[in-house]
Amino acid sequence: MSISHLQADHVTRRFKIGTDTLTALDDVSVDVAKGEFVTIVGASGCGKSTLLRLLAGLDAATAGQIRHAGADVSEPSLNRGIVFQEPRLFPWLTVEQNVALGLLNTKLVKARKAELVREHLELVGLGGFATVYPHQLSGGMAQRAGIARGLVSRPNVLLLDEPFGALDAITKARLQDELQEIWAKEGVTMVLVTHDVEEAVYLGDRVVVMSPRPGRVREIVPVTLERPRRRTSAETAAVRDRVLTSLHATGEAGTPVSRPAQMPEQVRPRPAIAIAR
Numbered sequence: 001m002s003i004s005h006l007q008a009d010h011v012t013r014r015f016k017i018g019t020d021t022l023t024a025l026d027d028v029s030v031d032v033a034k035g036e037f038v039t040i041v042g043a044s045g046c047g048k049s050t051l052l053r054l055l056a057g058l059d060a061a062t063a064g065q066i067r068h069a070g071a072d073v074s075e076p077s078l079n080r081g082i083v084f085q086e087p088r089l090f091p092w093l094t095v096e097q098n099v100a101l102g103l104l105n106t107k108l109v110k111a112r113k114a115e116l117v118r119e120h121l122e123l124v125g126l127g128g129f130a131t132v133y134p135h136q137l138s139g140g141m142a143q144r145a146g147i148a149r150g151l152v153s154r155p156n157v158l159l160l161d162e163p164f165g166a167l168d169a170i171t172k173a174r175l176q177d178e179l180q181e182i183w184a185k186e187g188v189t190m191v192l193v194t195h196d197v198e199e200a201v202y203l204g205d206r207v208v209v210m211s212p213r214p215g216r217v218r219e220i221v222p223v224t225l226e227r228p229r230r231r232t233s234a235e236t237a238a239v240r241d242r243v244l245t246s247l248h249a250t251g252e253a254g255t256p257v258s259r260p261a262q263m264p265e266q267v268r269p270r271p272a273i274a275i276a277r
């Protein structure tokens with residue numbers, strides 16, 4: 001029996017552009033285990049956002065299947081949170097009202113919604129900023145609010161599309177650490193898209209390396225470094241080199257340079273404080 005929790009199974013996505021057809025994703029298969037942190041790295045235009053949108057149920061595949069917890073994905077679900085590259089906060093709503101948008105389609109009573117919003121603002125370190133407006137936040141704080149909105153419905157999967165791409169290096173490193181802590185504490189399965197190889201290796205249990213035109217999985221690199229990881233260690237640099245070599249491999253785009261690694265047989269146990277999702 002498969003232990004895959006979220007799965008792209010031979011997924012192809014073509015777009016019609018005028019009379020032409022563009023193949024954004026070509027036969028992409030990725031299995032994500034429950035509780036795993038998978039990162040996806042690739043050049044601009046290789047189909048990362050397209051793949052994430054398909055995993056979220058925001059778009060439909062031309063061929064192939066997306067499955068989550070054994071069921072076909074055909075629409076968005078509160079069980080799959082999404083965080084975009086730009087925070088996408090409504091300027092006329094306060095931080096807590098923006099985060100509450102993640103609960104829009106739930107039937108929870110008002111008091112429970114307020115409690116969940118408060119809990120998740122605390123989780124991302126914005127406990128004291130519930131009633132401020134987005135323009136009063138720094139870029140990093142706005143992205144934290146985006147993460148809180150993605151998590152507030154207690155999804156078991158969080159999909160992140162280059163969430164730290166627009167941040168300075170110091171803020172980015174801090175948010176990566178915070179995201180990793182949230183992942184360890186909450187037991188949520190993470191899929192993070194990035195063009196930053198350092199970020200992909202620092203955060204991922206496995207790094208999916210994509211090649212462009214058409215977007216394909218070139219290789220899946222397992223990262224067995226223990227957490228917390230050291231950004232500057234020789235071991236980290238060695239994995240980064242491997243990912244970079246794969247990214248820049250020449251030859252026919254999409255030709256696998258090695259067989260994709262198998263999913264880990266078992267997923268790391270979670271701390272006892274994990275909230276049931």
Ligand SMILES: Nc1ncnc2c1ncn2[C@@H]1O[C@H](COP(=O)(O)OP(=O)(O)OP(=O)(O)O)[C@@H](O)[C@H]1O
Nearest residue numbers: 015017022024043044045046047048049050051195
């Ligand atoms: N709705 C759409 N209609 C037509 N073409 C699209 C659509 N969405 C994506 N594409 C095309 O599919 C390809 C992959 O786009 P995608 O946005 O997934 O790339 P990406 O890897 O996320 O790039 P970036 O790193 O720049 O965000 C691109 O060539 C893009 O032009």
Ligand SMILES: [Mg+2]
Nearest residue numbers: 048049050161
């Ligand atoms: Mg993108």
